[in-house]
Amino acid sequence: MDLAQLDTRAFIEAESAKELLLIRLLDVNNTALSSGQRAYFSGISERYRVVTGLSFDMGFSSMSNFNGSGLTAIGYGSARHFGVTLVNRNGRAVLENLPIGAIWSETNVAVPGYNRNGQVFRCWVDCDLQSSYITYYGTLPALTASLLLPLTVSFKS
Amino acid sequence: MYNSLIVRNSYLAEVQITQTPSDGLRIYFQDIPQLRNVHVIGVELFCRDGLSYSPNGNQLVTSLVGVGLTLAVDSTEKFYQWPARSLEASRNGGLIREFARVPINLPKSYITLFDSAGISQNESVCANFYYLHKANA
Numbered sequence: 354m355d356l357a358q359l360d361t362r363a364f365i366e367a368e369s370a371k372e373l374l375l376i377r378l379l380d381v382n383n384t385a386l387s388s389g390q391r392a393y394f395s396g397i398s399e400r401y402r403v404v405t406g407l408s409f410d411m412g413f414s415s416m417s418n419f420n421g422s423g424l425t426a427i428g429y430g431s432a433r434h435f436g437v438t439l440v441n442r443n444g445r446a447v448l449e450n451l452p453i454g455a456i457w458s459e460t461n462v463a464v465p466g467y468n469r470n471g472q473v474f475r476c477w478v479d480c481d482l483q484s485s486y487i488t489y490y491g492t493l494p495a496l497t498a499s500l501l502l503p504l505t506v507s508f509k510s
Numbered sequence: 511m512y513n514s515l516i517v518r519n520s521y522l523a524e525v526q527i528t529q530t531p532s533d534g535l536r537i538y539f540q541d542i543p544q545l546r547n548v549h550v551i552g553v554e555l556f557c558r559d560g561l562s563y564s565p566n567g568n569q570l571v572t573s574l575v576g577v578g579l580t581l582a583v584d585s586t587e588k589f590y591q592w593p594a595r596s597l598e599a600s601r602n603g604g605l606i607r608e609f610a611r612v613p614i615n616l617p618k619s620y621i622t623l624f625d626s627a628g629i630s631q632n633e634s635v636c637a638n639f640y641y642l643h644k645a646n647a
Contacts, residue, residue, distance in 0.1 A: 470603040
């Protein structure tokens with residue numbers, strides 16, 4: 354099959370397993386992050402996985418009472434204040450400060466600067482998910498402890 | 511149009527406009543150890559639409575309309591004054607510009623303010639470089 358003609362999203366779905374990672378925007382004291390602080394992934398089913406795709410998914414943006422938790426997923430405007438760092442098995446950061454703006458899969462052509470045509474960010478990282486994290490850049494007045502950053506992560510199955 | 515890029519490494523580099531912005535001003539990238547001895551396979555640029563603040567806490571410019579990017583290989587400016595907005599993936603259907611494994615010389619690469627209107631001192635432009643280590647290229 355000619356890969357150039359293959360829909361990227363279908364390709365990702367076909368080769369991978371997916372998991373939704375919910376990241377609380379909390380520091381070690383369980384208070385909301387301040388600028389420059391990191392939040393580590395939690396609730397991961399396996400520590401070491403080959404990550405093949407990342408997406409901050411429009412479907413989860415600004416969803417309230419997420420999965421019955423009482424928590425709210427942040428929206429696009431807030432997501433612009435975060436970056437993802439994936440660390441490999443050797444402890445080395447291989448994707449460093451990847452802006453959430455690089456992995457959102459927005460299809461909203463009506464808002465300039467937000468359209469990524471529904472594409473999943475494709476990568477290949479032999480990842481230590483427990484050591485990987487997000488970093489908060491900036492000063493969001495509305496950042497509270499009740500917010501989540503939902504990431505859809507694709508894995509090599 | 512979908513990207514064929516499969517990213518193995520990336521690094522978010524920042525250029526801060528520390529001087530008073532003026533038309534024609536060049537601001538060079540700093541040397542970044544992670545981006546030495548690598549082959550760059552893609553780049554995408556960010557203004558405030560996709561990233562509010564840099565990892566160093568500097569606010570990004572509101573728009574890349576008046577900005578150009580020049581990337582050097584050795585001492586040669588191989589990619590000269592590329593309109594930055596065409597490298598902003600979220601304004602171009604998510605398209606990430608791909609390179610054929612280019613050994614960028616970052617300290618000799620820079621942005622140019624073609625039109626400094628609307629750009630303030632101490633704001634930044636961020637460039638996400640996708641790369642391979644030369645040993646793996």
